[in-house]
Amino acid sequence: MTSHDPKLSRRAFGTAVGAGAAAAAVGISAGSAEAAEAAPAERPFQAVAGRHARRPNILFILGDDLGWADLSSYGSPHIKTPNLDRLGRQGVRFTDAYSGSATCSPTRFSLYTGRFPGRTKGGLAEPIADKSAGLEPTHPTLASLLRDAGYATALIGKWHCGYLPDYSPTKSGWDEFFGNFGGALEYYSKLGLGGEYDLYEGDVREGDAEYKDLRYYTRILTERASEYVGREHEKPWLLNLNFTTPHWPWIADGDEEASAEIVRRIKAGDGRALWHADGGSVEKYKEMVEDLDRSVGQVLAALRKSGQERDTLVFFASDNGGERFSYNWPLSGNKASLQEGGIRVPTLLRWPARIDGGQVSDLPVFTPDWTATLLELAGARPNAAYPLDGTSLAGHLLRGEEIEAGRDLFWRVRGERALRRGDWKYYRGKSGKDQLFNLAEDQREQADRAAFEPELLKELREAWERTDKGLLPYPA
Incomplete structure (x- = not known):
């Protein structure tokens, strides 16, 4: 591959040179943890030609309001994220990857539809805050298109693309849903922005059943996701695992007293209680991000134990830039801004069957690209009536094809x-x-x-x- 004109594009995904070219031959053998630990130092991205594999399972993990430099592999001086750092070493770490928008629900629209948020009425809400808008069930989605192509589909965690009775993951292509509909919830009580109990199994609140699960939310999502990836699956599968960590309120596992105070305020009618404007700290944020890292590590351990690691494409990113306590240096701006700090996000991709580890890419990419990429890798055909706004990176990732320089x-x-x-x-x-x-x-x-x-x-x-x-x- 040749580099693009620097006035048009940052260096192409990468051309391995010198020691990097030699290291490209090392790769990852069968996706084992031992090989991952021995992965070479980061080098420019280089596709691996002639390697074949079945259609991948897809584990697509989103953090919530995680800043670009909040991982130690992206430069955080105080947050330690060994599991996510290891994931990046096992595959490709992207330095110039972006979210589809600067807030939660528009980015999710861009991921699920593969299109700009402004293509749909629901995507105009920045973010969705009431029941008047959502992702129309008639619109094709990543999940519905993959399901049509023979995939099992599930979404665990934050939906934030509309509320019942009109909108829901199970109305938009996901076979299974366990999680919350709204943009935020209190981590223990599961009370949402409107004071409602917001933990659902399918389209039924767990609070309507015989019990409520009042454990720390990240623990519950980790447990559910680990169970899903550990199953005996008859089909390839897509799991969207959408953590709420480290979104406010700034409640870490074990903070029952802080949780109780926020719940008291919610029940007293304080509509801003969940925003937690009078709480949190850099240290509390660090605790939450490191908990997210451990949780991802637990899910990946369950995947490894299931024997599916080699054939599973794992993707990790944030839904937008960081918020109050995030570390974004050297970027300017935060969540809700189109400055780099509001939209550039940590992004990691691993697929041991097809992609060598220890690689880094500085190609500019954004959320709709991943929708197009996953559809192509899975052999799913987009709906021509709803053209995608992203560019598939499948040919580049697998065969080293050039990406249009001036896109x-x-x-x-x-x-x-x-x-x-x-x-x-x-x-x-x-x-x-x-x-x-x-x-x-x-x-x-x-x-x-x-x-x-x-x-x-x-x-x-x-x-x-x-x-x-x-x-x-x-x-x-």
């Missing part, structure tokens, strides 16, 4: 716009000023090059506006 990554939220093409990013924030940044030289978005590259700025702005014209307008 655009597009984002839109109320009051902000952004478009990335190669190294260049066009950004307009709430100030209304058009800005241009070269991310290869300035990840922090502090050196505005608009005055020096007026033609490029015009070109990228017009590209953004052409895409925007094809989307639904925001309601007044």
Whole structure:
């Protein structure tokens, strides 16, 4: 492979050189833990040709409001994430991967549909906060398309794409659902933003059954996911495992007193209690992220024990950038912003049967790309009436095919716009000023090059506006 023009694209996925090329021959044998620990040091991505495998199981894990540098492998100086770091060493760690939007539900829309959130009415909510919008059951989804292609499908954890009775994972292609419908819940009581009990098995609240599970939510999700991946499956499977960690409230496992105080406030009618604006700390956040790491490790251990590790594609990312206590350095901005800190997210991919470990990629990619990629890897056909906005990376991951150098990554939220093409990013924030940044030289978005590259700025702005014209307008 040859590198792209740096004015159009950051270096292509990668060309192994020197010691890296020699290391490419090492790879991972049968996906074993021992081989993973012995994986070579990170090197540029290089596809492995001529290696065959069956259609993969897919374990797609999302953290919630996890910042780009909150993993030790991404530079956190104080948070230790050995299990996620190991996952990255076993496959590919992406340095320039983005969420589909800057908040929870729009990104989930972009993952489930493979399209910009603004293609659908429900995706215009940033994020969904009431029962007026959701993912229409008639819209094809990653799950429904995979199910049509012979996959078993399940979603465990946070849905946040609409509420009953009109919207639900089981109405949109998932065979099984266990989790919460809303954008946040208190980790012990399972009370949601409206004060309702928000833990469901299918479309029935567990609170309507004989018991409620009032254990720490991350423990419950980990247990359920471990059980699912450990089953004897007759079909290949998709599991969307959507943790709420480390989303507020800032409650770690064992914090029953803090939980009880938030519950008291919720029951007293405090509609902002779950936001926990008067709680949390860097240390508490560290505790929650490290708990997420242990939980992912437990699920991966169950997968290994089941004998399915080699043939399972495991993907990990965050749904958007970090929040109050997140570590995003050197990026600017946080969740809800289209600055890098609001949309660039840690992203890891492992598939021992087809992809060698110890690799790093700086190709710009975003959430809709993964939908297109997974559909192709699974042999599922997209619905032509709902064209995808992402680009499948399957050919590149497996055969080293080039990705179009000048392709655009597009984002839109109320009051902000952004478009990335190669190294260049066009950004307009709430100030209304058009800005241009070269991310290869300035990840922090502090050196505005608009005055020096007026033609490029015009070109990228017009590209953004052409895409925007094809989307639904925001309601007044």
